[in-house]
Structure formats: structure tokens, C-alpha cells
Amino acid sequence: MxxxxxxxxxxxxxxxxRPREKLMLKGRHALSxxxxxxxxIGSGTxxxxxxxxxxxxxxxxxxxxxxxxxxxxxDLMKYRGLGKARAITIAAALELGKRRNEAxxxxxxxxxxSDDAYRIFRSVxxxxxxxxxxxxxxxxxxxxxxxxCISEGGISGTVVDxxxxxxxxxxxxxxxxxxxxxxPSGNTKPSESDIKITGKILEAGxxxxxxxxxxxxxxxxxxxxxxxxxxx
Numbered sequence: 017m018x019x020x021x022x023x024x025x026x027x028x029x030x031x032x033x034r035p036r037e038k039l040m041l042k043g044r045h046a047l048s049x050x051x052x053x054x055x056x057i058g059s060g061t062x063x064x065x066x067x068x069x070x071x072x073x074x075x076x077x078x079x080x081x082x083x084x085x086x087x088x089x090x091d092l093m094k095y096r097g098l099g100k101a102r103a104i105t106i107a108a109a110l111e112l113g114k115r116r117n118e119a120x121x122x123x124x125x126x127x128x129x130s131d132d133a134y135r136i137f138r139s140v141x142x143x144x145x146x147x148x149x150x151x152x153x154x155x156x157x158x159x160x161x162x163x164x165c166i167s168e169g170g171i172s173g174t175v176v177d178x179x180x181x182x183x184x185x186x187x188x189x190x191x192x193x194x195x196x197x198x199x200p201s202g203n204t205k206p207s208e209s210d211i212k213i214t215g216k217i218l219e220a221g222x223x224x225x226x227x228x229x230x231x232x233x234x235x236x237x238x239x240x241x242x243x244x245x246x247x248x
Contacts, residue, residue, distance in 0.1 A: 038051065049070075058105075125160040142236045150163060151195055153188045153193055154194070155191050156191040158192070193227070198234045206233055214228075214247070217231075
């Protein structure tokens with residue numbers, strides 16, 4: 017069912033305050049989040065401008081761009097004026113922004129403590145609605161060589177194959193690896209299965225001379241580190 021949006025007039029805005037014109041005149045940094053989203057939307061409906069639609073959309077996610085990025089194409093299409101093409105445009109732009117931030121975060125990253133690993137894991141796991149298991153591959157200088165998704169699951173868990181972990185690690189001549197997965201519930205306390213698989217991977221790493229340096233359980237609000245808690 018389409019959502020109805022409160023009308024906010026735009027007819028009396030000065031030309032330099034309209035999103036496209038404002039961007040050209042003042043630069044992209046001068047635009048609000050709603051104005052940037054309005055440019056992605058392109059044009060409004062007969063009753064509502066693109067800015068009005070964008071403001072209502074942002075209002076519903078409490079002006080949080082991370083939460084906006086969690087909306088599916090179907091969620092976006094519930095808003096009057098957002099068809100499939102416009103919803104896809106918004107989703108693609110938000111994903112591109114996420115990947116840009118991720119690229120800046122991991123470029124030549126040195127992992128010295130759990131906080132460093134968390135920043136990288138959070139960029140790929142923080143807003144996922146289902147569980148994923150990733151590894152960070154490090155060289156002898158503790159610099160990030162590669163990050164890799166090992167498995168994807170559902171809301172309550174995912175299956176992890178240690179053979180796949182160490183194949184990727186050995187293919188990239190890893191000196192050490194850091195494990196990471198998310199709990200979509202936001203609870204970062206490790207489960208019995210989390211503890212069991214960590215021990216299994218740790219023992220395999222010893223045999224293959226690849227150090228398992230840490231295992232992080234990640235949420236948007238924080239993380240649990242097995243190493244920090246003396247559990248490795």
C-alpha cells in the first residue's frame with residue numbers, strides 16, 4: 017500500500033535552493049541528505065516534490081542513512097512516487113557509498129588491535145539483516161592483504177567450513193587471520209557454537225602455521241573480541 021506524504025510547498029523556493037541548481041552553484045557538500053536523495057529520485061509527483069518524498073523517506077528512518085541503506089527495493093516502492101527504477105537507483109547509490117567508505121577504511125590497513133579489525137568488519141557486516149562469516153587475511157607486518165566472505169546464512173546462524181577458510185588463507189600466503197561474523201539480533205555474546213567453531217579453527221591454524229589472531233562478533237553498536245577476553 018502506497019504511503020501518503022504531507023505536502024510541503026516548493027514553489028516559492030529560490031532557484032539556488034533547489035537541489036540540482038544548489039549543487040551546481042554551491043557544491044555537493046552544501047546539500048542536505050534530503051536534497052541529495054531528491055536528486056536520486058529525480059522528479060516528484062503531481063502532488064509532491066522529490067524533496068518532500070525524500071524528507072518523508074528519511075523521517076521514517078529517523079534521518080539515519082545506515083537504516084535507509086537497510087530498506088529493500090520493495091520497502092522503497094511503498095512510497096508514493098517511488099517506482100521500481102527510482103527505488104533501484106536509491107539502493108544502488110547507497111551501496112556505492114558504502115563500498116567507497118569500505119575502500120577508504122581498508123586501504124593499506126594495519127591491524128594492531130581489535131578496534132582496527134572491528135572497523136573493517138563493521139563496514140561489511142554492521143547493517144546485514146542475516147548472519148555472515150568473514151575473515152581478514154594479514155601478512156607478517158599485520159597489514160590487511162584481503163578480506164573474504166566465507167559463508168552466508170540466516171538470521172540465527174551460518175555454516176562455517178574451516179577447509180574453505182584455510183584454502184583462501186594459504187592461497188594468499190597469510191601469516192595470520194582474524195575471524196569475524198555478525199549477530200543480526202545485536203547481541204554480541206558468543207554462543208556455544210561460536211566458541212566451538214573458534215576452537216576448531218584455532219587448532220587447524222596451529223597445524224598449518226597460520227595464526228588465528230582473533231574472532232570478533234559484530235553488531236552496529238559494538239563487538240565482542242575472543243582475544244580481548246582471553247578466549248584464544
